[in-house]
Amino acid sequence: MEATLVIDARAILGEGPSWDDQKQLLYWVDIEGKKVHAYNPMTAGNIEMKQEQMVGTIAPRESGGLVMAMAGGFYAMNLSTENVDAITDPESHLPDNRFNDGKCDPAGRFWAGTTHLEGLKGEGALYCLDENLEVTKKIDHVSTSNGLAWSPDTRYMYFIDTPTKKVVRYDYDLTTGDIRNPVEVITIPDGEGMPDGMTSDVEGNLWIAHWGGSKVTRWNPDTGERLLEVSVPALNVTSCVFGGKERNELYITTARTNMSEEELKQFPYAGGVFRVKTKTKGSRTYTFKG
Ligand SMILES: O=C(O)[C@H](O)[C@@H](O)[C@H](O)[C@H](O)CO
Numbered sequence: 001m002e003a004t005l006v007i008d009a010r011a012i013l014g015e016g017p018s019w020d021d022q023k024q025l026l027y028w029v030d031i032e033g034k035k036v037h038a039y040n041p042m043t044a045g046n047i048e049m050k051q052e053q054m055v056g057t058i059a060p061r062e063s064g065g066l067v068m069a070m071a072g073g074f075y076a077m078n079l080s081t082e083n084v085d086a087i088t089d090p091e092s093h094l095p096d097n098r099f100n101d102g103k104c105d106p107a108g109r110f111w112a113g114t115t116h117l118e119g120l121k122g123e124g125a126l127y128c129l130d131e132n133l134e135v136t137k138k139i140d141h142v143s144t145s146n147g148l149a150w151s152p153d154t155r156y157m158y159f160i161d162t163p164t165k166k167v168v169r170y171d172y173d174l175t176t177g178d179i180r181n182p183v184e185v186i187t188i189p190d191g192e193g194m195p196d197g198m199t200s201d202v203e204g205n206l207w208i209a210h211w212g213g214s215k216v217t218r219w220n221p222d223t224g225e226r227l228l229e230v231s232v233p234a235l236n237v238t239s240c241v242f243g244g245k246e247r248n249e250l251y252i253t254t255a256r257t258n259m260s261e262e263e264l265k266q267f268p269y270a271g272g273v274f275r276v277k278t279k280t281k282g283s284r285t286y287t288f289k290g
């Protein structure tokens, strides 16, 4: 399978895609370009909303607008005015960290994790913002907090800390948001880049973006077996989400940062958003209840 270009955005660090089922819109961010994007596949129009700081990820909010994880903590955006209001910052004492990837869980909590700006290992953490706008630290000593997904039966949460090259499964409690019993279920082999963002499908399989690996791969987390590969014409593939009316279109974000002249020649559309039709339906993007 091969993904094709849908937005020639040349983002520095495209990331954090989510699908708004009601509006049939794709939201995504450019972390280093400090932008939130909204793409309408019906019109092929892509709107950019410039921010004052790096924005790691965003998610649609049930009450309207977006919840955001930026360099300086959690924020909310009103989409009609584009006003951004601070919610809280669990790492106000750690100025060398920024928020990276995140996502809402099936109960409508917003999970997002941090990474050190210079890449120091183990300096970040994974946090959860609940519907009362209270934050809990869920996993400590994280290096590059990245992909998150939940199994369709909500029994498990999956998490990627990129440098480990592993997907770790946690028993997940839908009612309380507690996670326990980490088990390593997937390892990305050497020479295929690093696991970055991920999403899940209705069969419970995981779709993982390969930073430095030019692809997205689909895995069965129960057996650790690889099922499929989607090649992407960009070196650094950062994340993916299912969208479209049937939710059988995988939208894939990529980055342009960290590439040589040679690599840019090979992948001229790096930093674009790509798409591929899939045989399986994807899980939906959960919205924030807070
Ligand atoms: O896309 C992201 O989530 C990060 O912000 C990136 O910087 C990469 O994941 C990281 O560099 C890979 O090693």
Ligand SMILES: [Zn+2]
Residues within 6 Å of the ligand: 015, 100, 101, 146, 147, 196, 197, 238, 239
């Ligand atoms: Zn990422």
